[in-house]
Amino acid sequence: MTTVKERTKPVLLPELCKGCGRCIEACPKHCITLGEEINQTSGLVPVVIDYDVCNGCGLCISACPEPYGLTADGYELEDPAKLFGAAPHHGRTPAAIPGRAIPLPKSEPLVLKGNYAAAVGALLAGCRHVFGYPITPSTEGAELMASFLPQLDGAFVQAVSEVATVNHMYGCGGAGLPVMTFTSSPGLSLMLEGISYMIGAEVPAVFINVMRGGPGLGNIGPSQADIKLLCRGLGHGDTNAIVLAPSTPQEMLDLTIEAFRLAFLYRNPVFVAPDGYLGQMTGRVQLPDHMLVPGIPGWAVYGDAAHRGNLINSIHLSEADLEKHNEKLQAKLARITANEQRSHTHRADDAKILVVAASTPARMAKSAIEHLRQEGVSVGLFMPVTLWPFPIDALRPLMAHVEDILVVEASAGQLEDELRLAMSHADLGGARIHHLRRMGGMLPQEPEIRARVHEILEVTR
Ligand code: SF4
Numbered sequence: 001m002t003t004v005k006e007r008t009k010p011v012l013l014p015e016l017c018k019g020c021g022r023c024i025e026a027c028p029k030h031c032i033t034l035g036e037e038i039n040q041t042s043g044l045v046p047v048v049i050d051y052d053v054c055n056g057c058g059l060c061i062s063a064c065p066e067p068y069g070l071t072a073d074g075y076e077l078e079d080p081a082k083l084f085g086a087a088p089h090h091g092r093t094p095a096a097i098p099g100r101a102i103p104l105p106k107s108e109p110l111v112l113k114g115n116y117a118a119a120v121g122a123l124l125a126g127c128r129h130v131f132g133y134p135i136t137p138s139t140e141g142a143e144l145m146a147s148f149l150p151q152l153d154g155a156f157v158q159a160v161s162e163v164a165t166v167n168h169m170y171g172c173g174g175a176g177l178p179v180m181t182f183t184s185s186p187g188l189s190l191m192l193e194g195i196s197y198m199i200g201a202e203v204p205a206v207f208i209n210v211m212r213g214g215p216g217l218g219n220i221g222p223s224q225a226d227i228k229l230l231c232r233g234l235g236h237g238d239t240n241a242i243v244l245a246p247s248t249p250q251e252m253l254d255l256t257i258e259a260f261r262l263a264f265l266y267r268n269p270v271f272v273a274p275d276g277y278l279g280q281m282t283g284r285v286q287l288p289d290h291m292l293v294p295g296i297p298g299w300a301v302y303g304d305a306a307h308r309g310n311l312i313n314s315i316h317l318s319e320a321d322l323e324k325h326n327e328k329l330q331a332k333l334a335r336i337t338a339n340e341q342r343s344h345t346h347r348a349d350d351a352k353i354l355v356v357a358a359s360t361p362a363r364m365a366k367s368a369i370e371h372l373r374q375e376g377v378s379v380g381l382f383m384p385v386t387l388w389p390f391p392i393d394a395l396r397p398l399m400a401h402v403e404d405i406l407v408v409e410a411s412a413g414q415l416e417d418e419l420r421l422a423m424s425h426a427d428l429g430g431a432r433i434h435h436l437r438r439m440g441g442m443l444p445q446e447p448e449i450r451a452r453v454h455e456i457l458e459v460t461r
């Protein structure tokens with residue numbers, strides 16, 4: 001008598017199923033459907049199999065991309081250490097592979113556009129992975145990277161969108177590699193969800209956001225109207241990141257190098273936020289005396305034997321765990337606030353009127369202040385270099401003699417809001433706050449600043 005051996009039916013391991021649905025498409029008997037219940041271990045919704053209809057063809061097992069999501073009958077969930085080998089560091093973070101500095105020969109200053117200066121800065125900081133979606137007025141940075149990186153064993157990928165860009169950056173930064181993008185205001189808006197994930201998962205990356213006129217598509221003129229987004233709105237959750245505001249092509253280079261250092265020091269994205277004019281402005285740029293070859297941090301999910309036991313994610317399903325993680329992140333942000341405030345001043349030591357301005361408006365203000373000083377006006381300049389954290393510690397001593405503050409900016413008061421918030425938290429009051437604002441791709445001009453200072457003098461003296 002012949003016996004018919006029944007074909008083995010697939011076993012679904014719900015805790016490993018991602019619910020991607022590939023098995024549903026593969027099944028000729030249509031006996032797999034999307035489930036309705038969240039698996040408590042994975043937080044995902046696994047599929048369900050109707051075994052009465054299943055004929056055991058096994059096509060779903062071949063289609064499943066998840067190791068052991070679907071497997072043959074008789075399988076028992078094994079210890080991952082047996083499947084993939086023991087985690088190499090048994091729960092301890094492996095030692096970092098240190099980076100190194102390579103001395104550079106002394107060179108004459110270059111004459112570079114701001115966007116190019118930022119790109120050169122990134123190359124000197126060791127960045128060899130750039131993802132991006134072209135958007136004016138930031139595109140030159142990405143163009144330069146696209147032409148240089150293939151010659152430097154690096155990779156430039158023009159992603160299908162800003163959403164794809166930020167997720168490529170998440171993966172690359174998670175591997176411990178210096179990664180960056182060049183973008184501009186509408187592009188940044190699209191990246192916010194991924195940025196929140198990166199802050200949650202503590203993934204370092206550098207974003208050069210060359211601000212243009214908005215809202216909406218707006219135009220390609222210079223603007224500072226992303227300050228609120230950068231300082232207060234980096235995606236969902238309690239998110240913050242260092243925001244650097246360069247004011248010269250030299251600072252575009254220097255602050256981009258610094259941005260990579262800070263991103264890895266704090267395991268957090270860092271933003272370099274020039275207005276669009278600065279991205280396009282050409283100026284003298286002196287290269288540093290060394291460049292960097294980055295190492296691999298101990299925490300990185302790099303994929304080599306030492307690092308493959310690492311895991312990076314931003315999901316904490318237990319409320320208590322997530323609160324603890326948030327407390328850790330907030331403690332880091334408090335350290336950043338205490339240690340990373342940066343600013344410049346110009347003739348501010350005895351000023352009764354203090355102009356507060358960043359990036360190109362600060363350049364305009366500096367020139368206006370020279371003229372006003374020649375007229376005998378007691379006026380000085382305070383330039384925040386970190387828009388977040390606002391450099392309130394350097395402002396505090398100036399408030400002993402400042403009677404009026406004039407905030408000059410290319411937005412409807414976003415820098416002023418940062419100033420007011422920082423002053424309020426620091427219990428700094430006393431000075432009257434005035435403003436000069438341009439919008440829509442227009443920058444405050446030097447004669448306007450002088451005229452506004454004279455108006456203040458007429459009203460208050
Ligand atoms: S074994 Fe074949 S019939 Fe059964 S669920 Fe998988 S694909 Fe469908």
Ligand code: SF4
Pocket residue numbers: 012016017018019020021022023024046047063064065066069070
């Ligand atoms: S293919 Fe695998 S991971 Fe995807 S839904 Fe099916 S069982 Fe789950």
